[in-house]
Amino acid sequence: MYLVGTLFVALFSALFQSSMDRAFIALKANDWPSASSALDEAFSQDPQTFEANNLHYLRGRVAENENDWQRAGEEFNKIAADNPLHPLAVWHALRASVQLHDEPAAALLLSALPRDFPNELKMRIAREAGGPFALKIYEEVSTREARLEQAKLLNDTRSMRDLLRENKDDDVALEAAQLFAPYVLAPADEMDVAQAFAAHRQFEQALPLFQKASMDPAYAADARYQTGRVYFQLEDYPSAIDVYRAVARDFEGTDWQRDAEYQIALCYWRMADYRKSEIAFQDYIRKYGSAGNQEAATRNLVDVYRVLGENQKAVETIDRALRTRLSPIIRQVFLFTKAKILYSQNRHAAALAIFQQLGQMRLRWAAGAATLEEVEYFQGLSQAKLGNKAAAERVWQKLALDEFSYYGQRAAEKLGRSRTGQLTGTSTQACLPDASLTAAAVEADLAGLRHPVRAEMSRSSDIVSELVFLRLWDEAAFWIERPGARIPPRPAAEIAYLAGRYNRSIFYADRLPKTESTLPLLYPAGYQQTICDAALAQNVDPVWLHAIIWQESKYNPNARSGAAARGLMQLIPETARSVAASAGMPDLTIDMLYDPATSIQLGAKYWSMLLTQLNSPEMALAAYNGGPDNVEKWRSKSSDPELFVADIGFAETKKYVLSVFAARAAYASFLK
Template sequence: MTAQRVSRLAGVLLAASLAVTGCMGRPVAPPAAPQRASPTANVTPRPTETSVPPTERLRLAVLQQSYGNYETATGELRALVDGGAPPDVRPEALWRLGRCQLLAGDNAGAAQSLTRFLNDYPGHAQAPTATFWLGQARLALGDGRDAAEAYRLYLQQRPLLASYVQGLIGDALAQAGDTAAAADAYRAAANAETDSSRKADLLEKVARSLAAEKRYDEAVAAFDEILSFAQNANYRAQIMFQAGAALRDAGRRADAAERWNKLVATYPLTSYAAQALSVLDDWGMAAAGALVRAQVEYGAGRYQGAVDILRALIDGNPTGHTGDAHYWAALAYRQLGRHADSVRELDELIASHSQNTLVTEAWYEKAESQLLAGAVDGAVATFRALVARYPQSSRAVQALWRIAQVYDGAGRNDEAATAYAQAAATYPSASYAADARFNAGLAHYTAGQVDQARQVWAGYLPQEQDPAMRARLLLWLGKAAQRQGNTQAAADWWAQATAAQPDGFWGLRAQDLSAGRSFGGQAPEGAFDPARYTPRGTPAEAEAWLKGWAPALPEGQGPGQLPPSLAESQAFRRSMELWALGDAAAAQSELRQVQSAYKDDPWALYALALYARDQGLYMPSILAASRLLALAPAAARAQAPRLVEELAYPTYYADLVLPEAQVTQTDPLLFFALIYQESLFDSHATSYSDARGLAQVIPSTGQYIAGKLGEATFAPDKLWRPAVSVRYGLWYLAAGLSMFHNDALMALVGYNAGPTNAAKWGQLADGDPDLYFERVSNQQPRTYMQRIYEHRAHYEQLYR
């Protein structure tokens, strides 16, 4: 970069500084959904007619920005800026133009617009934030030094986020190649950071920058600082490896070898152990014995290598090896598909190493290997032998459950029923005990032995204290009565189930069964009327309700006002500043601390729910309102005011959802319930499987949907845009509803776990939605069905 360019940027930012100082997992997609009409949110609208007042044009542009329609918003804002917008509109239009360009990935345009804003309005209240965004744009453009300068000037004006911004300064300086200055910035950030995860990340950057400067001792000290508090095994292995690498690069091979030998011995199953051992072998300095080497091979997925090492150890030292060698050989054989060899090794461990601490594991793993070999009865016998020999072990508890599952999966219903009952009776405090009691009856029911099922469930009912499990038993007692033709008894059982869990999955299912309602996804009449989704609750009602049960407000604090202690807290101020800068994830992380501190203060929760909603922080608002409802006594909860219910179950983005839902005639409330479960209306949400946005679509599925919709400009980052997420999520849900003939439970499982799994479980249910729920063997989609069923019921109570 030329000195002239640096000087010009410095002048702009310095002027702004002086002026202001004086003042946030899917498998293959289903077949195509029904033919869409023209996708409303996929059309790029033309700029608004100039006859519309500038303030209204600005409002519409801001709305489009909030939907993620950045290109549309950019067009409107540019027209305002270049079209002679009045002085009360132009500044906001200009800084928003820069922000929209930044969000759209037009970093050069963003830098130009933000620089223009800072030149034209150096004393504007938005100037510090614009300066920060200019740093973001410069960093994305590869102008590290200019980015660092912008960040520094922002920090001079807004020192609240010292750790956060110093980390970005370090990133910018590292990009510019100034690793010494980057190390200093990262160190300043780490010293100011209180969150252990973020601190570790910053210390890694400190260490890498110092290593790049050949300051190896300091780099190793930074790695050791991480090890002083890091707990995760794989992460510790990674840091130990990097520390050894720094010592190696310093020419201190012996010290590096000492570090890496410790890594290999402590965390042999990690990939870092495999890397370290390879180098140590090249150096001739490896200390690992045969067993550890085999574990390293196993962890690296080289199972035959592990077997070769272990068999050589066992055969070469028949009396001197430990039982661990047989155990790991068995696991490696299993991975190779050699289940008979796996069983043989485990038998040898059991017979020849009876005092080994892995003996109970050996019994259990032997049974699992027998199952993989298809020896069901042999596996059951092994599980039973384990229970007989080691009845107090955790593996014995699991073994009885596995026996029941094995029989159930094999369709041996009588034996499954007996095994479930035995598991529940033998280990009544096991986490699975209630499920085992229920499944004992279900095994009879699916075999057509309805009377036996009814007797089992009725027998267990008196001892079941959990409302959800009682409702589950009662619902199925009703289904048994219905199947036997006793409709009055069925209605009575379902009424009891509803009373036991009125707002929970089984209670709601019982209500629907009583009413003859199916759980479908087609939209009912009037479902697309926007007036249905307009909030109607009032603060007056909410505050009167709170006064009826909450402690009195502190003197001087009005209802709906944030307590001064909350508003002035460091975490709250940081969260609002981070939100203003556009880092939703960091903002919400800080705000969770605030919510935790005030989780038992009804008035603070109410005020926080309102404030967060008004800021567009929808997830924290929902969480605060939900906590408020949970705090209310039962009588008050039953009379909760509409405003609080609407805060807990909102219909944000309704003007995006309704037209898209209308295209495929999908029930909007089902989709609102899905968004609630997927993201709590956080458009910035990202899952561990890289699902993104309101509807949590993963990039590969997004690519598939884009192809079906004929959208050639798809990019994974667009999935965070609300308009795109709503369009894609609704398309995907509608496709599932079409595939599964309007069975919303199956469609939801398809959305969550993939249509192949949804169809597989469907084959076991004979068209019975309640049996389908029970046949879904994976806990995640089961919970997904439960929660969305419950959320939809809440939405229907409020909006239908």
């Protein structure tokens, strides 16, 4: 009889395990009906084990995906108060009550949420509920988003103004500005709203407000100067010059005059009116000296001479500057610039001496400055030009050890090797390997974190371990970010990867050694099919798109930069609208840039346009980040393509180009 009983228990245990396995397979395929059926079978086979392993919680999640809110609420309400998943179950039950319009139950569940429950999850409930219930939540949450939503419900224009004055750079500020603009009367408010619009590159809305505020003497200088900035960013340089000249004239002897005259010189530079730019920078340096932005003006003047082909004037200007007291960074910038000029003049021995001098310095990152590997690369070029082949190869062999770095790839080419995973510029046959293979390997690696099927709830369990057992990667990835969660970087990266939170996978994987198993966590191939489709449509290499997204947003679709770029591929509004118009998307709005498919479609088209226009990945990347007009200036400094990356004038853009090449090499290595 004992043997029969043992066999009976084993049989039901095997049936339960089989049902649970089928449920997990169905969940992975988003097959909610099959998952529901398998979980219901598992419950009928062993209710106690079902409860001990938190499968009621999983059944509730499946019911949510089926929009069966009644069943979802019932399942979540079965989670006991001493269960680590109880706070989350309360939140899910609250969500179900909201969907069922059961206001008494929703109010009771809201009061049952822990005081430190995440605000973003409360906000999700509020957005779904709306009305008075949402207002109750907004009143309890102190975030800017909650304050804006509360102000909208109450039509509280004073709160909108307060939000604007606190911060003009986030999306809350833009929406507050749009809502508050019709109520603006005072010049101070006009300036606040205009500055918010300008920060988000909504120049058509900003311009009339700046112009109106400029009528008030207390704001005239600032408002008129900002008007000039708007014209400058719109690339209407003649209008910008007119405004800046008026500011310099009307506010003579003030900082406004000094700053306006510097901007005039920059406008001429951007207009490619180099002679006027030369005169304007010279006048500025003579007039203001160290009291003004002398170092930057001198650097720009040197660039003007280089574009004009007047390298001797450039060297003389640098030598004069080097005889004065300069900051260490600017001294390095001028030495590097002089070495590049000498190299372009075939004065390789003199150039080599300066490159070697720079190699002994502690180099710092700045506009126009060099990195150590960049200096070493140019030492190798100079040695090769001088006929010292062995010395050049020693330099290149050292650099080529880092197969992912830009100059490591260039050095490998000099040694007769191809760049890592080198592909043709427009290859559309290079879609990365199926991401499901990587996901399966990652999930297998996490198997050790999953507890075995148990007969009763463990007192040592915690939220993350329970969610990992249930393979609810989305929630597990959220909760590993909460205070008190002590998850090592490797499993944290893997959980984030499986959840599709690739930016967090990158964050954690960046703390790990680069190995064959960690590289896919550091360089995840998110949105793979969408990227492949967009690459095929635009006839570009999808690996470039992955690399650009990696550098631009780290695969965070909600990313927003200080320059108002948004989404995965970080397009600024005016670029996005221009590309969208050519792509047959005339109704594009700023918020649509947060949509991954839209961002990828527009970004792929823009990348294709830049590659076609510039016929150089380095130049196309520099244009993607720094603008096509600036690329024309940078490449005009020298006819030698070896110098282009070194001559990029913006520190951020140069770093961007180097980083995207490194990311592309990493992604291309997956194709081996």
